Amino acid sequence: MNKTPLCAVHEKSGARMVDFAGWYMPVQYTSIIEEHNAVRTNSGLFDLFHMGEFWLSGPDALKNIQKICCQDSEALSDRQIAYTPMCRPDGTIVDDLLIYRWTAEKFMLVVNASNMKKDYDWIASQLEGDVKFVDKSSETGLIAIQGPNAEAILQKLTRQRLKPIKFYWFTSGKVAGIDCIISRTGYTGEDGFELYYPAEHSEKLWNDLLEAGKDFGIKPIGLGARDTLRLEARLMLYGNDINDETTPIEANLNWTVKFAKGPFNGSEVMKKQKDQGVTKTLVGFELGKGPAARHGYPIMKDGKKVGEVTSGTMAPTLQKNIGLGYVPPALSAIGSTFDIEIRGKNYPATVIETPFYTRARS
Amino acid sequence: MTTKFTKEHEWAKLEGDTVTVGITDYAAHQLGDVVFVELPAKGSKLQKDKVFGTIESVKTVSDLFAPVTGEVVAVNGNLENNPALVNEEPMGAGWICKVKMANPSEFDQLLSEADYKKICD
Numbered sequence: 210m211n212k213t214p215l216c217a218v219h220e221k222s223g224a225r226m227v228d229f230a231g232w233y234m235p236v237q238y239t240s241i242i243e244e245h246n247a248v249r250t251n252s253g254l255f256d257l258f259h260m261g262e263f264w265l266s267g268p269d270a271l272k273n274i275q276k277i278c279c280q281d282s283e284a285l286s287d288r289q290i291a292y293t294p295m296c297r298p299d300g301t302i303v304d305d306l307l308i309y310r311w312t313a314e315k316f317m318l319v320v321n322a323s324n325m326k327k328d329y330d331w332i333a334s335q336l337e338g339d340v341k342f343v344d345k346s347s348e349t350g351l352i353a354i355q356g357p358n359a360e361a362i363l364q365k366l367t368r369q370r371l372k373p374i375k376f377y378w379f380t381s382g383k384v385a386g387i388d389c390i391i392s393r394t395g396y397t398g399e400d401g402f403e404l405y406y407p408a409e410h411s412e413k414l415w416n417d418l419l420e421a422g423k424d425f426g427i428k429p430i431g432l433g434a435r436d437t438l439r440l441e442a443r444l445m446l447y448g449n450d451i452n453d454e455t456t457p458i459e460a461n462l463n464w465t466v467k468f469a470k471g472p473f474n475g476s477e478v479m480k481k482q483k484d485q486g487v488t489k490t491l492v493g494f495e496l497g498k499g500p501a502a503r504h505g506y507p508i509m510k511d512g513k514k515v516g517e518v519t520s521g522t523m524a525p526t527l528q529k530n531i532g533l534g535y536v537p538p539a540l541s542a543i544g545s546t547f548d549i550e551i552r553g554k555n556y557p558a559t560v561i562e563t564p565f566y567t568r569a570r571s
Numbered sequence: 572m573t574t575k576f577t578k579e580h581e582w583a584k585l586e587g588d589t590v591t592v593g594i595t596d597y598a599a600h601q602l603g604d605v606v607f608v609e610l611p612a613k614g615s616k617l618q619k620d621k622v623f624g625t626i627e628s629v630k631t632v633s634d635l636f637a638p639v640t641g642e643v644v645a646v647n648g649n650l651e652n653n654p655a656l657v658n659e660e661p662m663g664a665g666w667i668c669k670v671k672m673a674n675p676s677e678f679d680q681l682l683s684e685a686d687y688k689k690i691c692d
Contacts, residue, residue, distance in 0.1 A: 236630070237603060240603060240604050241603055241604050241628075241629040241630065242604045242629065433603070433629060433630050436630075498651075499607060499609075500607050500609060500625070500627055500632075501606065501607065501627055503632065522629060523606040523607070523627075523629060525629070552609075552625065
């Protein structure tokens with residue numbers, strides 16, 4: 210199993226470790242609910258070394274990014290970030306990733322750990338013209354600090370002024386004396402930052418951040434709370450909510466698909482789906498009190514299976530059972546009802562607005 | 572009053588011919604935050620070693636196995652509104668049900684505390 214440079218630190222702190230996509234990772238340090246609440250109300254620290262960082266540069270970098278990703282990177286300013294699906298010509302999703310635009314000739318792509326090899330091979334197979342493609346995942350550390358106190362804590366360790374950095378923008382600068390890419394992004398539904406840095410400095414950066422956040426009550430956060438946080442915010446988990454068989458239109462990620470920029474991988478299929486409709490669509494639902502919906506549970510209507518749950522949990526902030534799943538469009542309107550089959554019994558569910566949770570913005 | 576254990580991490584506390592059943596400290600800790608307990612119905616019959624309910628934490632779903640054969644004479648209704656009792660006091664206020672034993676000798680076959688602890692190490 211792959212280990213992060215912080216593995217020993219996590220073990221020493223008593224974290225429960227699990228295998229996640231081939232990585233030996235902390236699933237929880239104390240309690241998933243406590244960690245979840247810490248991020249919503251205070252601050253939390255995540256070791257995300259397992260994520261992949263690819264760099265694409267050269268005169269044809271922009272042209273290639275435009276072809277392989279659904280978002281419009283020409284419309285991005287330098288030092289702006291976009292969340293994007295990356296599709297095949299048939300519209301199915303290879304992965305979802307972040308595009309960091311340094312210039313029109315230099316981009317960083319941040320991909321899911323579970324897809325790193327698949328993504329690298331796919332992108333390499335698609336590239337044309339004068340472009341250099343490098344995988345820097347193994348030398349790049351990634352620590353996220355998330356929550357309403359994230360900015361105040363991080364500001365203690367850097368002379369870069371953080372306040373002017375807008376959501377989904379980045380800068381570079383020293384944090385705790387370490388050269389970092391300081392990115393105002395996250396996977397929690399809260400404000401926060403993600404720091405990319407040379408991996409050998411992992412322990413210092415982790416410990417300095419914990420120390421700086423001590424008076425605030427910062428907590429290290431495991432993958433368990435990462436999942437409940439992202440699901441409340443309706444952020445996609447590749448392998449659950451989107452995969453090799455779904456398209457961004459089916460997943461209701463239309464806002465990331467920029468047809469106006471001209472043809473790109475999958476654009477024809479997706480345009481057709483957008484104009485003529487889809488056979489399945491991803492909705493958010495809530496369940497009454499009782500068992501939680503989980504990945505793979507059948508969605509039933511009038512005794513017939515009509516879809517499947519892709520993610521589900523008891524939502525710690527909302528204090529109710531929520532989930533995402535694919536259903537026929539006829540069952541996708543807010544207020545539509547269907548059943549979730551759980552261990553042979555049907556439990557009524559109702560389609561509700563997503564994101565389930567939205568932070569109050571100042 | 573004697574408390575005995577199963578290798579599936581349930582405990583059973585003997586009072587007359589009835590046992591109170593719950594999950595162990597070890598199991599509660601391993602599960603993490605409990606968010607739902609599917610209780611057996613009062614009056615239902617349990618079969619030793621067979622599944623009689625489920626317990627869900629944020630991340631996982633686990634079956635509950637009957638430590639003895641018998642009839643459910645009481646269930647802990649407090650768990651419906653406060654499943655976290657299983658984490659707070661797994662061997663006290665977080666009990667799950669009381670079972671009137673059909674065959675009291677089954678209790679003797681359960682693990683002693685010392686033998687159960689060996690399983691957890």
